[in-house]
Structure formats: C-alpha cells, structure tokens
Amino acid sequence: MRGLLLAAVTCITILIGAAAASADVDTEILTINATVNSQAKLTLSSTTVNFASANPDTTPSIPADENPVSVTAKARTGSASTVTLTVLAAGDLLSGGDTIAINNVSWTASGAGFVGGIMDKTIAQSAGSWTGSGNRSGAFSYFLANSWDYPTGSYMQSATYTLTAP
Amino acid sequence: MAQARRQRLVSRAGATAIALALAIGLLPGHQTDALTLTLYDPVVTFTCDDPDLFPSVQAAENPVRIRALILPKEAGACTLTVLAAGDLSGGSGAVPIESVWWTASGAGYLDGRMSKSAPVLVGAWSGSGAQQGLLTFRMDNSWNYPSGYFTQVALFTLSSP
Numbered sequence: 079m080r081g082l083l084l085a086a087v088t089c090i091t092i093l094i095g096a097a098a099a100s101a102d103v104d105t106e107i108l109t110i111n112a113t114v115n116s117q118a119k120l121t122l123s124s125t126t127v128n129f130a131s132a133n134p135d136t137t138p139s140i141p142a143d144e145n146p147v148s149v150t151a152k153a154r155t156g157s158a159s160t161v162t163l164t165v166l167a168a169g170d171l172l173s174g175g176d177t178i179a180i181n182n183v184s185w186t187a188s189g190a191g192f193v194g195g196i197m198d199k200t201i202a203q204s205a206g207s208w209t210g211s212g213n214r215s216g217a218f219s220y221f222l223a224n225s226w227d228y229p230t231g232s233y234m235q236s237a238t239y240t241l242t243a244p
Numbered sequence: 245m246a247q248a249r250r251q252r253l254v255s256r257a258g259a260t261a262i263a264l265a266l267a268i269g270l271l272p273g274h275q276t277d278a279l280t281l282t283l284y285d286p287v288v289t290f291t292c293d294d295p296d297l298f299p300s301v302q303a304a305e306n307p308v309r310i311r312a313l314i315l316p317k318e319a320g321a322c323t324l325t326v327l328a329a330g331d332l333s334g335g336s337g338a339v340p341i342e343s344v345w346w347t348a349s350g351a352g353y354l355d356g357r358m359s360k361s362a363p364v365l366v367g368a369w370s371g372s373g374a375q376q377g378l379l380t381f382r383m384d385n386s387w388n389y390p391s392g393y394f395t396q397v398a399l400f401t402l403s404s405p
Contacts (some may be wrong), residue, residue, distance in 0.1 A: 112290040112383060112393070
C-alpha cells in the first residue's frame with residue numbers, strides 16, 4: 079500500500095517537475111529579403127559652357143565662363159563592377175559653314191575618380207571611373223585653345239556625357 | 245483478495261496521476277505552452293530603387309501582424325526581443341542589417357532598428373493576455389549599397405524570466 083502511494087507521489091512529482099521546465103520562451107523567425115537595383119544618375123551644375131572671344135596672344139587658352147562646373151556621379155552596381163563616365167561630342171564647333179575642331183576644347187578635373195581630357199567627336203573620352211557603388215562629386219573646368227586662324231562667328235556644339243553602372 | 249485490492253489501488257494511483265497530468269496538460273502531445281508568439285508574415289521584402297526619390301522603402305508585406313499570447317501562469321514581466329543573424333548578405337556583398345527598422349502599434353510594442361550585435365526590445369508586458377500588434381518595416385536606401393539580392397533572418401524571442 080505504502081509502496082503504491084509512493085509510486086503515485088513520485089509519478090506526480092516527476093510530472094510537476096516537467097511542468098516547471100515547460101516553455102517560458104517562444105520564438106519566431108523573420109526572413110528579410112532585399113533587392114537593390116542598379117542605378118546611375120549624373121548631374122552637371124551647368125549644361126552650357128561659353129567661351130568669350132579673346133586675343134590669342136594674351137589668352138592662348140580661354141577658360142569657360144562657368145568654370146568650374148560641378149559634377150555628381152551617383153551609381154549603384156556590383157561591389158566589383160566598374161562605373162564609367164564618358165563624353166562624346168556630336169561634331170566640331172559650328173558657325174554657319176565655318177568650323178572649329180572640337181578637339182580644341184579640353185577640360186581638367188578634380189575629385190576622386192574624375193579625369194581630364196580632350197573632346198572628341200569620334201571616340202567617347204573617359205571623364206571618370208570608379209569601382210562599386212557610391213556618390214562621387216567633382217568638378218570640370220573647360221578650356222578652348224585660342225588661335226588667330228579661327229574664322230569669326232558664334233560657334234556651338236553639344237557633347238553627351240554617359241554614366242554607366244553595369 | 246488482497247492482491248485484487250492492491251491492483252485496484254495501483255489503478256487508482258495511476259488514474260490519479262494521469263488526471264493530474266491532464267489538468268497540468270503535460271502528457272506527450274498535449275503540452276500547453278505558457279507563451280506563444282505568432283508572426284503572421286514571416287517574410288518581409290524590400291525593393292530599393294533611386295535613393296534620391298526613395299530615401300527609405302517599405303516592406304511589401306506591411307503592416308506585419310504579431311501576437312504575443314501570455315497565459316496567466318506567466319503573467320509576470322514578459323519581453324519580446326529580436327536579434328538578426330547578420331547583415332543582409334548576397335553574392336555581390338552585404339547591406340548593413342541596421343538599415344532595417346520598424347515602427348510599432350499595439351499596447352506594449354516598441355519601435356526599433358535591427359541589430360546583429362544585441363537583441364533589440366520589441367515589446368514588454370506585465371500581464372497576461374493576447375498582445376496584438378502591428379510592425380511596419382522600412383529599410384534605409386543608399387547609393388552606397390551594392391546592387392543585387394540580399395537576405396537574412398532575424399529571431400524574435402518572447403520570454404519571461
């Protein structure tokens with residue numbers, strides 16, 4: 079009799095002990111997924127540059143009135159991918175039937191990754207390159223090589239900057 | 245006769261033990277947890293486009309319903325925390341997990357920002373009941389993130405001391 083009661087009490091004790099060890103904790107897992115899309119955005123503080131007429135002897139290189147032109151190149155790409163900025167002129171400087179070769183226009187650059195160069199109407203010229211994503215700022219200063227050989231006139235041309243984030 | 249009596253006593257003791265177990269709810273397959281946490285959307289998804297236009301982005305699943313069920317036996321101080329297993333990881337790099345944050349509604353629920361270093365408090369209660377809430381998840385956007393697909397898990401833990 080005593081043994082049977084002891085067995086019952088033991089059984090109950092074990093069960094209560096198990097109750098004390100029951101869950102005081104519960105958990106849930108949240109999965110977070112994110113798609114980060116490639117992006118490219120280029121900004122120039124001035125989209126027009128003007129070169130005033132000047133004496134070629136005293137001003138062999140004419141700076142643009144708008145210098146320096148601030149440039150911002152924002153790109154999002156793979157961490158090892160190369161971001162490039164190039165420029166390609168649409169042709170020579172034109173004034174009616176007169177032309178000034180576009181490669182008389184050059185620029186210098188400041189800011190990490192930005193590079194200077196000479197305008198070209200055939201091959202896109204590098205104006206900057208970087209590795210991976212980022213928001214890069216710099217400045218371009220434009221110059222026109224002056225010459226007594228230029229026909230007088232008012233010349234114009236456009237150049238396209240292309241920022242690529244693969 | 246004595247043996248039959250002993251057998252009856254054994255049966256009664258066993259039945260008593262079983263009855264108590266049922267009352268406590270401890271028989272295998274019939275356990276009742278004192279704390280139950282439910283996330284009604286266990287996956288949240290972000291799409292990051294132009295950071296200038298979208299400095300932060302919302303999860304597609306917002307708002308995410310959450311419920312912390314606290315039974316009376318656990319009606320002391322209960323807390324809900326979350327800890328991420330790491331940064332958002334993908335083939336092209338990683339995005340800091342701290343870029344993910346939430347605002348909360350519902351009694352006891354708190355706003356917060358994901359962390360992989362230490363659990364972040366999401367809720368706290370001192371009584372029993374079904375604590376319903378809504379978590380609205382957002383992710384900071386940036387030009388500095390690598391492009392690609394990233395994922396990570398975060399463990400929500402409801403506990404009482």
